[in-house]
Every structure is written in C-alpha cells, then in structure tokens.
Amino acid sequence: MAGSTTTAVVAHGADDVRVEQIAVPSPGPGEAVVAVAYGGICGSDLHYWRHGAVGDSILRAPMILGHEVAGTVVRAADDGTGPASGTPVTVHPATYEHTDVRFPASSPNLSPGVRYLGSAARFPHTDGAFAGEVVLPAAMLRELPAGLGLRVAALVEPASVAWHAASQAGDLGGKRVLVVGSGPIGALVVAVAKRAGAAEIVAVDLHDKPLDIATALGATRTLRATEPAAIAAVDADVVFESSGNHRGLASAIAGATRGGTVVMVGLLPSGDQPVPVSLAITGELRLVGSLRFNDEIDEVIAAIADGSLAVEPVITHTYPVAEALEALEVAADASVSGKVLLAF
Template sequence: MTSSTLAVVAHGADDVRIEHVPVRPPGPDEAVIAVAYGGICGSDLHYWRHGAVGESVLRAPMVLGHEVVGTVVRAAADGTGPAAGTQVTVHPATREHTDVRFPDDRPNLSPGVRYLGSAARFPHTEGAFAREVVLPAAMLRALPDGLDLRVAALAEPAAVAWHAVAQAGDVRGKRVLVVGSGPIGALAVAVARRAGAAEIVAVDLHAKPREIATAVGATRTLDAADAEAVAAVDADVVIESSGNHRGLASAIAGATRGGTVVMVGLLPSGDQPVPIAHAITRELRLVGSFRFNDEIDEVITALADGTLAAGPVVTHTFPAARALEALAVAGDPAVSGKVLLAF
C-alpha cells in the first residue's frame, strides 16, 4: 500500500484540486481498494460549484465521491468482506448510534448515517475519488464475473432509483411519468421498465437526457416546457427527479386522480411554491424517497444478468487527472448523462 494517493479534493466553492492525500493504515475490519471508476453525482457538483450541498457546508478540504467500483488489494485482517483480487462496488453509508426515532427496517432515515464524501458532519466523511482508498469491509459488495466495471459504477445511483420506484408500490401494467431525465431519472426509467410498467413517459428540458431515457426504456418523451402535454399524461405513478419546484408542480399536474407522486429529486431547503391544493383535490399520494437501504444488492444482480439495461446512462469517461473538465461536462445536462472518472 502506498503512503499517499492521487485524489479529487474539494477545498471550497469553485475550488476542486487533483492532489495527493495520505492513505491511512486500515483497521482490522477495513480493506484497501484500488478504485477503477467513480461516478460524478449531483452532490459532487454542488460541492464544486457552491462549497456546500444544502446545509452541508465544507469547513475543511474533503475528498469527493461515493459512486465507486474497484478491486480489493488488501482484504480486511479480521477476515470479513471480500478477498484480495475481488472486484467490488461500494455501499457508501455507515450507521452510528442515535437516540432519534426512525423505523428499524429503514436505516436510510437514521440521522446517525454517515455517507462517503459528505460535509454533513465535522470532521467530514472523506469520499472515495482516489486511486486507493481504505473502507470498512461491510461497505463492499462483490461483483459477479463479467460485469463491466463502467456499468457496475451505476450500482449506487441505480439503487437510489430502485428505492424510489419501490416507494410507489407495484408498477406492473401501469403508466409511469418520470419528471427530470438526468442520471437518476433515466435509471428510474430503466428500473420501471424492468418492473413491468406498461408505459413510461420521460420528461426533460434537454434533448440529450430524453435520448438517454429512450435508450433505457421510455416509450415516449416530452419537452418539460410543454406543460399541457405533461399534464395530459395522466400517470398512475410519477417519479419526480428534477429536484426543483417546477418539476414537482409538473409531477402533480401529470398524475392521475388517486395517483402516486414519488419525490426523489432533492429540493432546496425552505418553503417551495407547489400547487398542493391540486394534490388534495385529486387525493394524490405524495411520497418521499431518500437514498436506499439494501437495494444495491438487487441492483448488482439485475445489472449482471442484463435485466436492468442501464449502460446508456454512462455517456463520458475522463481520467481522474481531468476531473475539473469532467465536472464541467457532468454539470451540463444538455450534453451528458452519467460522467465517470477513471482512476
């Protein structure tokens, strides 16, 4: 194991650097991973652009990244987790004790969860955009033989989409509307298709995300600017993944009476101007969706057996040394889907 490694580090707003950081010695229940690819998430973009994600503000330099795949180069000394040489993806959450109440079967709702590459607490939880990282063995998920690592890099965001679709219940035979066709929205399209949705309508302001949504299973697409067309969809289930109040308004308008709207796009903190009266008079079911629990295991299987056709969501791969260029491309939905860094 090297004493330092190349990493992508956020120092503040508009200040991301590619630099060497120390590699700490692993604990007995930790493994050393040689990272192959890391997917750029919206949270990484926020730390780059604003030095914060909502109320999670950078107070010190932090390695970005939580969507990573790679190979175990040193297994955990206590014998837990995958053996050396195993290709893995990462479940980026770890739980810590909290006295705050939450359902035992929904650990994603625990305020005691730490997430890789998050400034929600101080000291920050370092991310995994580095050539070599030390991670708890419990985070690692062995990948099936033959699964392309670039596709496997979608496991974490696909688990977010999987959880969101599951929040709507059984979508088999139903009409599904996906508002916002960025990577999470496109993956929700792929998950809904696998789950047997009869019709999937994908909405976005840009042509590129609509093209990707079609490639992964949308039966038709709509320009988000065409409010009348979106409202006319009359969907049984709506997945709102745009993360802005206009998208949520479109989701409410496009849902059928008695339908379900799943809100997976994270809106800014504070009050939002949303037509809730419409949701009341149509008896819509508004459901939140936050991260995921163990769905990543089902996602890995579905990616490996080809039933979750998510490959087209990846549109660009950049070497880690060009991370700033990669961030700029990832931040332009008119030209990109999921952008990967190659380590």
Template sequence: MSVPTHTLAVVAHATGDLRVDRVPVAVPTPSEALIAVAYGGICGSDLHYWQHGAAGESVLRAPMRLGHEVVGTVVTAAADGTGPAVGIRVAVHPATPDDGDGSPYPAERPNLSPGCTYLGSAARFPHTEGVFGSHVALPARMLRPLPSGLSLRAAALVEPASVAWHAVSRGATVAGRRVLVIGAGPIGSLIVAVLKRAGAAEIIAVDMHERPLEAARKLGATQTLRATDAAAIASVDADVVFESSGSSRGLASAVRGARRGGRVVMVGLLPTGEQPALISLAITRELELVGSFRFNDEIDEVLGALADGTLFVEPVVTHEFAAADALEAFAVASDAAVSGKVLLRF
C-alpha cells in the same frame, strides 16, 4: 502489488473551489480493506458541493474529498478476516447507519437513521470524506463482491442504480401502470430503466434537453416530452410520478402530471429551506407525496440484475475521464445538455 503512498483526490474546498489534490493513502484499520479504485461516478451531490457549497440539507463547512460511487479491486484484505479476499472485485455501499441522537425511525429503513453517514457527505461535521482516489481504505462491511461476468465499468453504475431501485419501490405498484418521470438525468434515466424491468406499461420521460430524452428512449421510455410543454405534461394523468429534476418547477410538473389519487415520489434533492409547491392541487387531488432518500440493501438486487442483463443501463454513461482531468470531467458533468453519467478512471 505495490501500494502508492499518495493519490490524487478530488476535493471541494468551498463554493466554486474544486481542486485535484495529492493526499496520503490511508493505512487500513483491522476491519478495513484497501481497494484499488477502477472507476468513480460523478454524482449530482458532488456537483452541488462544488457549485453551491451544499447538497440539500448538507452544507459544506470545511474542505471535503468528494466521491461515493466507486468500484475496484481488493489489494489488502481486512486484517480481522472479515470481508472479501485479495483480488476480489467489489462495489461499495457508501452508508453507515447509526442511531445517532436516538430519534425514532423505522428499524427496517436504516437509510433514515438519524446518525447515518455517507461517503463524501457534509451532513455531519466533521464531514465524512469521500473516496475519489486510486487507493482507499474502506470498512469491509461496505464491500459487495461483483457477480461473475459483471465488469468493473458496468458495475460503476450500481450505486445510482440502487438509488433508482429504491425510488421505484417507493412508488408502490408500477407494473402495468402509466408512469411519468420528471428529469431524465442519470437518476431519472436509471429510474426509467428500473421501471422498464419492473413492467410499467407506459413510461413518459420529461427533460429540458434532447440528449437525456434520447437516452431515456433507449432505456425504455415509451414517450418523451420537453419540460417546457406544460400542457402535455398536465395531460399525462400518470398513476405514479417520479420527480428527479431536483427543482421546484419539476415538482410542480410532477403534481400537475399525476392523476387524481396518484402518487408522487420525490427523488431529486431540492435546495434546503422553503420551496414553492402546488400544495392546494395536491390536496384537492388527494395525491400521495412521498420522499425517496438513498437506499438500503437494494444494491444486492441491483448487482444481480446488472449481471443477468435484466437491468439495461449502458446508455446512461456518456463520458469517461482520467482522474487527473477531474476538473474538466466535472465541467462536462455539470452540462446536462451534453452529458449523462460521467466516470472518472483511476
């Protein structure tokens, strides 16, 4: 298979300045494989870099290629003999854990390592370039072969589904319990799907718009509420709440919707800096507020669950665009009223 010398890449140049640029295809190092990318999912962080020049604590300081949710096929295997062979279909784990400055962190949670980098992230400078492109060179250790029978398109959701899987694990016990999910965008919807698989007794999904609520019902939500119905949300008394809207109002709804002694898992990435929060209510109810950030090795479990059909995620994908139409795709992805997960086809 011939490899092109250049590819189209989606690059955030500055706040509000998103471009489809033509860039060289990198030559793999001995420990890297060259991947022909089939699909790439547009993440909320990609939208934040474009619209706001930052994703949480990660601030864009220079033009950066976007994309970390990609699947494809190995066209050149790593020269050092590591990783999958030519022709193997793979998903990508975008993280590179690193001890960085030596700040302490739990060894069993490498997602929290202080020097950890992530494809398409501005957390470090120089930024870690993303992988939206037809051909990309990636460390062989990032590649996860797809199970037999799992299509590349179905596997395109494995990275965000791993974020959801990790978040549900941060909720401790969910089987047989009443669970509230604030925000039914792609991550919130995937949390609903993982909760369904995990045996949650009741799953109440909340959103501003009907389209994501319809998707949540298909994925296993037993009840849906509009985000404007504050009284109904406050009356849920959920054992566990997942805040996936990434807004201070969503966090307030999560605190109000949790029962006394409940747990609130904060998944949605709020803007950097101070945020208003109902801390007094959290104190008097003795709520446990816990963060959830990316994932570790959950990607392997997710691949298995997607392959055996126990994790149903199909309704999450709503649109697919050719890579050349990435600007239109990003515009659609930014409108939560009409879209869920939007895929770029390479």
C-alpha cells in the same frame, strides 16, 4: 498500498476542487484497501464544487469527493471480514451510528446517525472515494458477479437510488409512469420501471440528450419540460419527480392521475417551495419521499449482472482523474452529458 500516496479529487471550497496527492491511511480493524477503477460524478459532487455546500451540508475543511465507485480489493480486512484481495467490488456508501432519534428499523437510510461517503453533513466530514486507493470498512464492499465490469458497476449506487424510489411507489406492473427530470437518476428510474413491467413510460426533460438516454433505457414517449399541458395530459398512475426543482414537482402533481402516486426523488433546496399542493389534496394524490436506499443494492447488482436491468446507456463520458475539473464541467451541462465517470 497503505502508507503510500495516491491521487484524489478534493473539494476545498466553492469553485475550489483540486486533483492532488494524499496519503493512503493505514486500515484499521475491519477495513480493506480498494484500488478504485471508476467513480461516477453525482449532483452532490457538483454542488460541493460549485457552492462549497449541498443544502445545509457546508464544507468546513477539505474533503475527498465521490461515493459512486467500483474497484478491486488490494488488501483485505485483517480480521477476515469482507471480500478477499483481488475481488472486484462496488461500494455501499453508508455507515450508521446509534442515535436516540426514532426511525423505522426497516429504513436505516432515515437514521440521523448515517454517514455517507463524500458528505459534509457532519464534522469531521466523511471523505469520499474519488482516489486511486481508499480505505473502507469491509462491510461497505459488495462483490461483483462474474461478467459485471467495473465501469458499469460504478452505476450500482445511483441505480440503487432509482430502485429504492420505484419501491416507494409499489407495483409498477401495467402502470402508466411519468418521469419528470431525465438526468442520470431519472433515466435509471426509467430503466427500473421498464424492468418492473410498466406499460407506458413518459420521460420529461428540458434537453434532447437526457431524453435520448431515457428512450434508450425504455421510455415509450418523451416530452419537453416546457410543455405543461402535454405533461398534465399524461394522467399517470405513478409519477417520479427527479428534477429537484419546484417547477418539476408542480409538473409531477399536474401529470398524476386522480388517486395516483408522486414519488419525490429529486432533492429540492431547503426552505419553503412554491408548489400547488391544493391539487394534490383535491386529487387525493399520495406524495411519497425517497431518500437514497438500503439493502436494495444487492438486488441491483444481481439485476445488472443478469441483464434484466439495462444501465450502460446512462454513461456518456469517461475522463482520467487528472482531467477531473473538465469532467465536472461536462457533468454540470445536462444538455451534453448523462453520467460522467472518472477513471482512476
């Protein structure tokens, strides 16, 4: 409870992540206390651990990691907003502050005023939720339907990223879909595409493990990333690039049919990238970015709860928080893991 201490996973810099005791802050107006049950390790968590940065978001002070979490409210917000004490919840990690920079009102994810749990994009940094107890705005909390367990609910955030990416492509019904990069996000894109009625889903990766997971989630065929001719021959209506690598984006462009759509989900490094854009021009491809998500999280919760969106095969490992460093090591090895969870 607030005023006590709790165990947290804290990044202090490159190669310096510690499991340590921290104080639980007192909740302010509109804030609730959540006992975190499970948290999923994201690629951004791995970057803060390995490099002390994610692109231009550089650690300048210790920061609690984690934004893919589910748990139970142990103290409801004093102002009566949000779920009651005892309610199982997952978390929408974004909050927004006003800025004068233009962006579509329907896409708050594009606001430069966004703060995301476990992000060093701004200073002071926004602490994440890899802790036994966290204080969060009640507006972030989403009540879980009966039957949706906390372990699977830890996948709601990454599944929402995949859902948003699919929405960027439009109707996938009857389409041939290619997913380049079958890590947790790519695998969840496969699951969303299957639910959306894609006629064929081809998954690509370097390793067997992610391809096995993609198959379990609905991929009708798999290819190795080292088979460029076979990837180009897919001739997909819609391609999702989720590797975050310029070679993956090149494969995505090559694998799209003329007049097709390429949704760029994986975040490439900052700066110029060697990508064959000329092929996108001559093929009149539609290149579309995809960043996080908005209110899709509510649809995702409902779809997982009613069984129409299968996500559980993405989870391959669960570690107690005391073994967080080992969990990070395993999560960083795509040849052996999918989504790695921490249990609090």
